[in-house]
Amino acid sequence: METQTLTPRPSLFRRVFSTDHRTIARQYFFLSIFAVITGVCLSLLMRYHLVWPHEKVRWFEAIWSVRAEGGIMTEELYLSLMTLHGTIMVFFVLTLAPLNAFSNLVLPEQLGRREMAFPRLNMLSFWITLVSFLTLLASCVLDEGGPIAGWTAYPPLSAVGAVSGPGEGLGQTLWFVSIGIFCIGSLLAAMNIISTVIECRRPGMSLMQMPLTCWNWFVTSILSVLSFPVLLAAGLLILLDRLVGTSFFVPGDLLIAEQHNPHAGGSPLLWQHLFWFFGHPEVYIAILPGMGIVSHIISNFSRRAPFSYRACVWAPVAIAFLGMLVWGHHMFISGISPYSALTFSLVTMSIGAPSAVLVLNWLGTTFRAARLEFPTAMLFCLGFVSLFVTGGLTGLYLGQPEIDAYFHDTAFVVAHFHMIMGMAALFAVFAATFYWFPLMFGRMLNERLGKLHFYLTFIGAYALFLPMHFAGFAGNPRRYADFTNFDFLQAVMPLQHWITMTAFALGAVQLIFIWNLFSSIWRGAPATANPWSGSTLEWNPDGEISTLGPYSYSNSGSETN
């Protein structure tokens, strides 16, 4: 499989600034591994603070001498950790890993080629993304502290500069700059994926013959092209508000920190529209590649074609299309007209239909399986299906304006999106890592450690996020640094302790994966060319394109392609 690349070793420079799609895939992969480790550590700090806000921790003070004086986190520090956590997870983990890392790894081969359409552009996208990441980190190491406006960065407070709090000066500016750079990197990457799918298929590989992964990366990239520019435009406007003093998003007569604010006439709602016009498609950018990965892997280990290939193609297309039209469901209580709330609500609910089609398809594929196999990759896919259903169902609650009036900005929303995005999308990344690890490093991940990791993570995911829904029922607000002294939340505190405990346990369990990953890179069992007996071309790049479609597993179960 690697014979072609084993010829003379290129210089270090060439290997770092590589145009080879698999190298770029590994670069994206390691960037998101680094990001996810950072993000998890941040979340554990947050969880600790939420239940023991007054406990002194000496090494907090060692890291943040001002913002954790005496070892007690300030509320601003908590908010800056929260902002960094959300931003890292949404952008640098859930956008990069499922979409950019794995599409670079296998997309060209799956289409019967060896290269992305624009290798140099590909390299450029990665390095731009890395610059964006470094900018984001830079925004948090300033003395004044990191930005505290959350990953949605709602104005007016995010648009008025340093008066609105520590970290809201240069830190928040850098945050917007980082996101702007990220938009450009993602746009270039999407451009590359779309061009590759449209123009670089091997003759004979019709669109309806592509593996489902390719379809989902294709659709996701179209979403990227339609939504990232809007975030870029919004970011541009808010930077002008911050730096030049225009009033796009800041209304007049604001009194901030006892100072009269000079802006006038802008509208914070405008930001919400622009942000969520990007933001909702963005959550589908995070999950659609996972859907493709899951369809692909479930088919492999059920040793049959997907229950309905066509449905698996058109359902994500429908989801993506509808997903462009539902941004208003994040604004139900922002004062939009009840009529538009109703419209957004109906469209939001209708996304349930194609989602259900997909779920039934996955189940149908396994029920009709020729022979079911359960390697770790398959387990993570089944885990994905479970978490996707759980997380999707709570979406249907939140999609109704009357119910959302209560749930908005409570822990219920946090539970919803962690179930579906934090957990389901991440399960797809785990599945893909186990499945394609041989193509990444020529070795296998350890299956026993993998299964242990899967079962503990699966239990941990439910143990952690299911109770969080109940905290939401009790009205537990979101984005508060400390709710220990609210009377009405005293009853929830034991639950919060449980959540923090499981969070630490779940975090510890991930060490199994990290250990498995790094030890297997160097010492894993060498992989054969097609370890899972897959039928698609990434396992057999010189193979023919089957006329029976990409998932032509013959039912005898002994074939390789």
Added chain:
Amino acid sequence: MPALTEPKVGGPPPITPLPPRRGGGNNGDDNGQGRRPSAEASGSMVRIAVYIGMCASTMTFAALASAMVVRRGLNPTDWHRLPVPPLLWINTLALILSSIVLDMAGRAFRAGDRPKFRKLWLAGTALGTWFLVGQAINWTFLAQNGFYLRQNPASAFFYVLTWAHAAHVIGAIGGLYYVTYRMMATPAIPMNRNVLEVSVIFWHFLDIMWLLLMAIFVFWA
């Protein structure tokens, strides 16, 4: 979308030959290492990339324009219309002319009429440059007459939209200059048709985008 689902080739052949390594394409420039399966394939690839880029730009402008509509709708009281500066009409004319002339140049190139191509291309590039310079003059003119970015939302959006458009034009003019450079400095080497074609396509796109912006400025903002 429906057109995309049609199979590219009538039916899948029983055995499909494997393209050479790196056969997937290139960045539009021919480095003579056999990376390009055929000039045709690569040309359409570059064109697709430019079309995708155009989609992204359209979304950016659409976002800015709808921000304008929403901002004005939510607070009409502080909206003071900006008179369309007279110079803008001259710039518009230059841009339309440049688009026409560059298109004629492209046709002349395809027809193999090198001298005509050179003349038209230079004229088109000059007109394009004029547009950009004219825009810069226009901004200083507005500032001298007291219309600033911060002053009122109408002028803020005027600056933002014209800047965003100018940023695109700078990129596109880079393409025009590149072709000019190749034409003047290395006339013996055959011109890369892709760069020429996509520069013209993108230029037309910016032309149309400008006309839409002008319509907003004249009739609405």
